[in-house]
Amino acid sequence: MSRSWEFVPFVLGSLRRPISTGAFVPSSRGCARALLDGIDMVDTDTVVELGAGTGAITRALDAALPASARLLAVEINDGFAERLRRTAPPRVEVVCDSAVELPRILDEHRVERVDAVVSALPWTVMRSEDRRAVLTAVAKVLQPEGVFATLLSVHRARTDSGREFESLLADTFTEVRRGRTIWTNLPPVTAYHCT
Known part of the structure; x- marks a missing residue:
């Protein structure tokens, strides 16, 4: 499916709420691939997506998951959540929160x-x-062999908040693997996989 239909609604939504959105364009296919690289999708029963936006990563998750798997997509922006409810694959449970x-x-x-x-x-x-509350909650709900996959903007990684985030990952999870950087994304991001 073409990403062009996501672009305008995402840009408009991010202009309305730049802090909670954090980006001005939807995540790229490269982001989705980088996130999924560290997850064994074959034996996955339940996945939760945080910050689903207009569904760029949601659709990649849906395509990679087994037919029996459950997918919850959490999005705080009510406009994005409503759009995702209309456009997401049927099994996706969209939660506006x-x-x-x-x-x-x-x-x-x-x-x-x-x-x-x-x-x-x-x-x-x-x-x-x-940040701390979300990461603590994620660690609490993950199966012992579960994976937390996330992205961090390259240009923010060396800021105080970026360093604090990386430190929180190390404090919260047993193993933190820094994955590849997706330079073609706007902004460029690095993937992290934590267990």
């Missing part, structure tokens, strides 16, 4: 543990306590 509320969201959807959490959240523009 903050990732900070992950424990409550999973409880309401009767999800006890997840195999993978995939995130395109704008970590470096979030409040420090929100």
